[in-house]
Amino acid sequence: MSIAELESREIQLGASTGGLWSDAWQRLRRNPAALVGFFLVGAFVVIALFAPLIAPYAPKDQNILLVANGCCPGPSSAHWFGVDQLGRDELSRILYGARFSLEIGVVSVIAGLSIGLLLGSIAGYIGGFIDSLIMRMMDIMLAIPGLLLAIGIVAALGPGLYQIMIAVGVANVPVFARLLRGSVLAQREQDFVLAARAVGARKRQILFSHILPNAISPVIVQGTLAMATAIIDVAGLGFLGLGPQDPGTPEWGTMLTQVDLYLQSAPFLAIIPGVAIVLSVLGFNLIGDGLREALDPKLRGRVGRIGRFKLAKAKTSG
Amino acid sequence: MAEPLLQVEGLEVQFWTARGQVYAVNGVSFEVSEGETLGIVGESGCGKSVTSLALLGILPRAGRVVAGSAMFQGRDLLQLPDKELRGIRGKDIAMIFQDPMTSLNPVLTIGRQIVEPLETHFGLERKAATLRAIELLDQVGIPSAAARVGDYPHQFSGGMRQRAMIAIALACEPKVLIADEPTTALDVTIQAQILDVLRNLVVDRKTALVLITHDLGVVAGTCERVNVMYGGMFMETGSAEQIFATPRHPYTLGLLQSVPRLDATRRGKLQPIEGAPRDMLSQPSACPFQPRCRYEVEESRMSVPPLRELEPGHWVACFNPVPAEEWAGSVA
Numbered sequence: 001m002s003i004a005e006l007e008s009r010e011i012q013l014g015a016s017t018g019g020l021w022s023d024a025w026q027r028l029r030r031n032p033a034a035l036v037g038f039f040l041v042g043a044f045v046v047i048a049l050f051a052p053l054i055a056p057y058a059p060k061d062q063n064i065l066l067v068a069n070g071c072c073p074g075p076s077s078a079h080w081f082g083v084d085q086l087g088r089d090e091l092s093r094i095l096y097g098a099r100f101s102l103e104i105g106v107v108s109v110i111a112g113l114s115i116g117l118l119l120g121s122i123a124g125y126i127g128g129f130i131d132s133l134i135m136r137m138m139d140i141m142l143a144i145p146g147l148l149l150a151i152g153i154v155a156a157l158g159p160g161l162y163q164i165m166i167a168v169g170v171a172n173v174p175v176f177a178r179l180l181r182g183s184v185l186a187q188r189e190q191d192f193v194l195a196a197r198a199v200g201a202r203k204r205q206i207l208f209s210h211i212l213p214n215a216i217s218p219v220i221v222q223g224t225l226a227m228a229t230a231i232i233d234v235a236g237l238g239f240l241g242l243g244p245q246d247p248g249t250p251e252w253g254t255m256l257t258q259v260d261l262y263l264q265s266a267p268f269l270a271i272i273p274g275v276a277i278v279l280s281v282l283g284f285n286l287i288g289d290g291l292r293e294a295l296d297p298k299l300r301g302r303v304g305r306i307g308r309f310k311l312a313k314a315k316t317s318g
Numbered sequence: 319m320a321e322p323l324l325q326v327e328g329l330e331v332q333f334w335t336a337r338g339q340v341y342a343v344n345g346v347s348f349e350v351s352e353g354e355t356l357g358i359v360g361e362s363g364c365g366k367s368v369t370s371l372a373l374l375g376i377l378p379r380a381g382r383v384v385a386g387s388a389m390f391q392g393r394d395l396l397q398l399p400d401k402e403l404r405g406i407r408g409k410d411i412a413m414i415f416q417d418p419m420t421s422l423n424p425v426l427t428i429g430r431q432i433v434e435p436l437e438t439h440f441g442l443e444r445k446a447a448t449l450r451a452i453e454l455l456d457q458v459g460i461p462s463a464a465a466r467v468g469d470y471p472h473q474f475s476g477g478m479r480q481r482a483m484i485a486i487a488l489a490c491e492p493k494v495l496i497a498d499e500p501t502t503a504l505d506v507t508i509q510a511q512i513l514d515v516l517r518n519l520v521v522d523r524k525t526a527l528v529l530i531t532h533d534l535g536v537v538a539g540t541c542e543r544v545n546v547m548y549g550g551m552f553m554e555t556g557s558a559e560q561i562f563a564t565p566r567h568p569y570t571l572g573l574l575q576s577v578p579r580l581d582a583t584r585r586g587k588l589q590p591i592e593g594a595p596r597d598m599l600s601q602p603s604a605c606p607f608q609p610r611c612r613y614e615v616e617e618s619r620m621s622v623p624p625l626r627e628l629e630p631g632h633w634v635a636c637f638n639p640v641p642a643e644e645w646a647g648s649v650a
Contacts, residue, residue: 191420197376199408199435213425
């Protein structure tokens with residue numbers, strides 16, 4: 001066997017199916033709800049990334065003339081979603097708003113996830129006193145409802161974009177820490193971990209290459225679902241006036257709260273950001289649920305088995 | 319006989335559990351030399367696996383070695399700090415686990431798992447290690463090894479997984495190989511192939527093999543010396559011939575009589591051992607087998623029988639050994 005042959009083999013490996021993730025992907029692709037989720041989230045991400053190219057107007061451009069005859073003109077060909085109380089194009093503001101939700105959601109979830117991952121795996125793998133110490137701290141944090149904790153943190157740090165990221169991230173830490181600890185505890189007792197110890201593998205090596213890859217799938221599911229929650233939390237904090245302090249910032253939650261005076265005359269100003277929030281949250285939830293099913297080890301290989309069953313039936317009937 | 323490679327003396331292992339202290343291994347001694355195969359036989363829960371885990375220092379958290387020594391190349395494995403022991407695990411002393419279905423990591427390729435000990439102990443680079451992995455898979459009889467090295471465990475059959483486990487254990491060419499029920503989860507045909515792989519290893523590489531099993535047939539065909547274990551102690555020790563031809567301990571006899579035989583007379587019934595293995599929650603103060611024994615005597619209840627040499631190399635821990643003709647007579 002030459003190195004060259006080996007390399008060609010490696011290339012084949014990349015394309016071959018059979019790994020945990022490719023299996024999961026196969027199953028995910030067959031789940032219509034998850035596909036809808038992917039579509040919604042995909043649209044959300046594209047909008048967020050390319051908002052300046054898509055949006056017909058700048059989000060902060062005011063045109064008071066449009067609202068001279070009372071608030072507020074509804075959808076028209078020039079302004080598809082109408083304009084708000086200051087004559088700003090609602091569509092452009094919604095499109096730009098996606099950037100805030102995505103940015104805050106991603107940053108806060110990644111921050112919460114990494115800190116939770118670290119704490120959870122340390123607690124689960126080392127155990128003993130350190131485990132108790134970390135987990136009691138997490139319990140204290142979990143005792144406070146997530147949004148309330150986030151409000152408290154923003155109240156302490158002062159309102160603003162970064163403060164929201166920190167607040168939502170911190171509120172996520174105990175959730176991930178607890179999830180991962182349980183998962184690590186379960187994997188730690190697996191035979192293959194014992195087998196890895198028997199070949200003299202280092203503790204770090206066992207944790208990173210044997211325990212974590214097997215413990216991570218519930219975290220990925222939770223991470224997707226946490227994205228949905230983060231978007232709601234961000235909108236909630238914005239709604240409570242704890243969002244970005246520049247009132248012109250097109251943040252969905254803030255937009256909801258700014259139009260409370262016009263709910264009767266222009267309900268669409270509340271409905272449109274509301275729908276935007278619902279759709280993005282729905283997208284992440286659908287993906288999360290789909291992933292949960294796809295990564296469930298009990299369902300692994302299900303697609304293959306159904307296929308074989310059909311084949312067998314076709315053979316017997318034909 | 320040559321200097322023994324691994325010499326275990328008076329090994330005692332206890333577990334601290336919610337139900338109390340468990341006396342899992344109560345003073346076990348054995349030795350194994352280069353190119354020798356030693357069998358340890360016993361039913362589930364008699365302390366076979368715990369013995370091997372204790373030697374490698376990978377007991378579960380609740381377990382601890384309380385007494386004994388295990389000399390390997392002038393060092394006592396039971397006293398070594400974990401760091402040094404880790405250098406021996408997998409390199410000089412390797413282990414094959416009983417369940418090939420759960421002992422391989424499902425998210426890593428087979429090749430990756432064979433490479434692990436090589437990287438750990440020899441710092442081999444990935445590419446060179448992968449070549450070696452292919453060589454090893456080929457050696458344990460996996461067809462088109464080069465094509466299978468990148469497969470995941472679930473793409474392997476049970477027998478192939480067990481071969482892969484053996485390949486992992488062989489990666490660093492260990493001097494001592496502990497095989498814990500290596501064939502239990504496999505079909506008979508595969509069993510024979512796996513045993514063949516192990517046997518060749520002992521002959522070609524002079525590996526010292528400790529074969530742990532509950533299968534008397536496997537032991538009979540493979541081992542030179544056999545230890546029969548019950549309740550965390552050795553009940554009988556001898557050459558395979560002595561154990562199978564003239565068992566002297568009632569438990570050994572019971573084990574042999576529990577195996578169906580084709581050459582037995584039609585009227586001859588299987589004689590199972592009555593009762594269940596003793597729970598290990600108390601320190602043994604009598605013969606552990608006494609409650610189930612047909613040959614018990616007064617002394618069996620009073621104290622633990624020591625191993626006594628009844629004939630050269632044949633040791634039995636019993637106050638009232640079965641007459642040598644007992645089993646021989648029943649077979650004839």
